[in-house]
Amino acid sequence: MEAILMKVMASLSLATYPDANSAKIAANAVAVVKKIDAALHAVAVDVDIPDVSNALSNYLLDLPYKIQEAEATSHKRGKALLEAINQEAARAGVTLSTQELAAPPALMGDVAAKHSRYFDVCLVGWAPDNQTARMLAEAILFGSGRPTLLLPDSTDVGVLGHVVIAWDGSRVAARAVADARAFLERASTITVLTVTDEKPLPGQGIGQRLALGLRTRGLAAEAVSIQAGDSSIGTALQEHALKIGGNLLVMGGYGHSRVRDFVLGGATEGILADLRLPVLLSH
Structure with a gap:
């Protein structure tokens, strides 16, 4: 019997409120x-604000109208983003x-x-x-059990031909390499960066x-060691990846969630604070 190759399924979560994604995401x-x-x-993740108004707040703030307005704005932005993605696809x-x-805010x-959790x-x-x-990225990274690919608005995602792996020999880094298989198999160059x-x-x-x-698995890979020096680890990794022409950085996402307040590791925080190229984070 012929083996069936599973098609990869990607999920895109769209921010709509209070900040929306730009149309670049499409x-x-x-x-x-x-x-x-x-x-x-x-x-599209639309906001659904519970109505906690009472007669006084209605009179002073016109709360029901403000809630309605926020929900309508969120819904409209989500629709526009989905339409842009539809056309692009x-x-x-x-x-x-x-x-x-x-969902409530x-x-x-x-x-x-x-x-x-239902996607790859x-x-x-x-x-x-x-x-x-x-907020969506952190929640998905730590709560989905799936790799999370951050796509910066500042760049056009092109060929993703040169994949850079941030490698420290840790469990999360090993997990990230496994999770990046679809990208590694299609890469023309792989640099292992320590x-x-x-x-x-x-x-x-x-x-x-x-x-x-x-x-040994048939991929074109080489190893490079660098020193961060005075730079933060997140900056050093991204700067070197860009310097050697990397299109995608693969790394483990350190941190844990304390009731929706995320405590991040240094490298993860550095990447999230200043994202310069597509980064696949795995926890």
Whole structure:
């Protein structure tokens, strides 16, 4: 019997309120799923604000109207983003399904994370001042059990031909390499990047060992060691990745959630604070 190859399914969670993703996410998300020959499921996460108004707040603040206005704005933005993705997917010949979910402001991340568990990889659009996108990304990274690919608004996601792996020999880094398989299989170049002066590493030559393992699997991989020096680890990784022409950075996402308040590791925080290229984070 002929083996059936499973098609990868990617989920895209769209921020709508109070900050919405920019329309740039449409082209970027479609470019990524086309690259890995995946199907795309795009979800607009709309805000649903519980009505806690009373007669006095109605009189003083006109609360019901403000709630209605916020929900209408969120819904309208979600519809516009889904429409842009629809057009982009049709142009690129990408299989697309869409959905709208509604959640109270404090639970939007949780709802997106639970929804994301049914897919292989999760996509989130990213802009430095978009707190809603950051909240969705953190919730999905720590709550979905799936790899989370951050797509910065500042760049056009192109070929993703040169994949850079941030490697420290840890469990989360190993998980990230496994989760990045679809990207690694299609990469023309893979660089295993180890920062040697940031923390004690579990041995000598760990980058070379991973690169050798990837070459044994038939992939074009080489290992490079760098020093972060005065730069933060997140900055050093991204700067070196860009310097060598990397299109995608793959790394473990450190941190844990304390009731929707995320405590992040240094490298993860550095990446989220200043994202310069597409980054696949795995927890």
